[in-house]
Amino acid sequence: MRKVWIERSWLTIQQEFADVGSVEDITRIVLRLLVAVALGGMLGYERESVGASAGLRTHMLVSLGSALFVLIPLQAGMEIGDLSRVLQGVTAGIGFIGAGAILKHTQKDDIKGVTTAASVWLTAAIGIAAGMGREATAVLSALFALAILAILRLETKK
Numbered sequence: 001m002r003k004v005w006i007e008r009s010w011l012t013i014q015q016e017f018a019d020v021g022s023v024e025d026i027t028r029i030v031l032r033l034l035v036a037v038a039l040g041g042m043l044g045y046e047r048e049s050v051g052a053s054a055g056l057r058t059h060m061l062v063s064l065g066s067a068l069f070v071l072i073p074l075q076a077g078m079e080i081g082d083l084s085r086v087l088q089g090v091t092a093g094i095g096f097i098g099a100g101a102i103l104k105h106t107q108k109d110d111i112k113g114v115t116t117a118a119s120v121w122l123t124a125a126i127g128i129a130a131g132m133g134r135e136a137t138a139v140l141s142a143l144f145a146l147a148i149l150a151i152l153r154l155e156t157k158k
Contacts, residue, residue, distance in 0.1 A: 019075055028133070029071065036067035036130035039142040040123050046149050052116040054101045059123045062097065066090055066124040067131030074132065087128065094124040119149060 020026050040063025041056055048055030069090050073083055098117035122145050129138035 029075075032071060032130050032133060032135070033064060033067055035135045035138055036063040036127040039063060039126050039130065039138055042142055043119055043123050043126075043145055043149070046146060047116055047119055050153070052101070052119075053113050054097075054116050054120050058097075059120065062094065062120055062123045063127035063130070066094070066127030070128050070131040090124060090128065094121055115149070119145065 020029060037060050040060040043063075044054070044056035044059025047059065069086055070083065073086055078086075098120045101117040101120060102111065102113040122141070126138045126141050126145070129135075129141065
């Protein structure tokens with residue numbers, strides 16, 4: 001009786017993990033999520049190095065979450081046209097996180113965090129690109145973002 005229970009349990013576990021049945025599927029998922037995390041981390045590190053309210057972990061999680069939100073529906077066979085609703089939900093949700101990064105101080109016109117909010121928003125888009133298998137686009141976008149955040153900051157200080 002116990003042997004039958006163990007065999008059935010093992011079969012159930014195998015069925016639950018059947019969505020990544022092949023080595024190619026596992027490699028694809030790991031690569032997409034790893035690219036999302038690495039690129040989010042790169043942008044988050046830059047934000048953290050300047051003392052921004054959203055830094056390394058926030059950007060990594062936003063990018064990973066965004067990648068996952070598109071990767072799962074694609075794995076489930078969702079049509080690209082239907083994926084637009086998922087993208088709308090991610091975009092709206094990221095708006096709330098970005099709003100939390102913006103602080104208005106009591107002094108007039110003293111608003112901080114808009115650049116960080118924009119970087120969180122862009123990081124979500126980069127995660128979406130990685131999750132959809134557009135790694136080259138994600139990398140190029142992250143490099144542009146890093147240039148904007150780091151290089152242009154140096155230019156404005158001159």
